[in-house]
Amino acid sequence: MASVVFRHCSNVLKINLRKLTVPPHISTGVRHKTTIQYATRADLPKLAYRKLKGKSPGVVFLPGFASHMGGQKAEALEEFCKSLGHSCLRFDYSGCGSSEGELTNYTIGAWKKDVLYVLDELVEGPQILVGSSMGGWLMLLAALARPEKTAALVGISTAADHFVTAFNTLPIETKKEIEEQGFWKFPTKHNEEGFYTLSLDFLKEAENHCILHSPIPISCPIRLVHGLKDSDVPWHVSLQVAERVLSNDVDVVLRKHGQHRMSEKEDIKLMVYTIDDLIDKLTTLG
Secondary structure, three states: OOEEEEEOOHHHOOOOOOOOOOOHHHHOOOOOOOOEEEEEEOOEEEEEEEEEOOEEEEEEEEOOOOOOOOOHHHHHHHHHHHHHOEEEEEEOOOOOOOOOOOHHHOOHHHHHHHHHHHHHHHOOOOEEEEEEOHHHHHHHHHHHHOHHHEEEEEEEOOOOOHHHHHHHOOOHHHHHHHHHHOEEEEEOOOOOOOEEEEEHHHHHHHHOOOOOOOOEOOOOOEEEEEEOOOOOOOOHHHHHHHHHEOOOOEEEEEEOOOOOOOOOHHHHHHHHHHHHHHHHHHHHHO
16 A cells, blocks of 8 residues: 655655765756767657766656756756766657657657657666656656566656546536647646647547556556645646555655645755665665
8 A cells, every 4th residue: 555645844754864965956956967968769859868877776857748858856866866876867758858859749659659768778777767747657657668677666746647637627618629629728837828739639649548547557666746736737646646556665745835846945855865765775675
């Protein structure tokens, strides 16, 4: 059974901080200057990524929808891995950030393929997958497809099935209008327009990757952090994930004042402390 813990601030997280006090530059998101590299794939867009070499298990960061590898959490995570000597890889999905393509041309399935390519070709050995928002959905899909490459999962505001669930909760008349138009202006606070344009084809394709309707056969350690004030993805989605996965090692941390992006200093400290504890656990088991 998953354990659920309410956190007001991260310093009550009781874990074994075996070798670090988080340096100030980690919590403030100062960039460690790894070089952007590009993975060339036959008949697919080039993927932009930054790779820090180091020990195993490595850490792979999966951004959210329309986000990129230069965000505060991703950069802080790389600095943290550097401080421990562990490998870290962050990347941009097709059509996002520095990768090739246009955002509107890609789907959940295409971005899942991006993640699998990263696991198959760009990293060595099992990884801790850290997924933010939509990246939390993709990390679950990747763990199902590549269990041997998944050492543990850390979901931040995990948005499993999110676009499909949000669409299905709309009034019938609104759904009919969207179906007639062929697209949905999905509301958001995270860009100037105030919405993302999602095609009906995108939504239909996303249905093929929904996972919350049945047990999820993932058995690795899982940590799910969600804010109670997340106005984008309800926090109970993380509880649904915890209930569905078959793993017996699942913790859910609900932060009282946490927003969707979980990018405040204390949020980032909690993220890196959680990953540090997982590395310690996996290294001890290994």
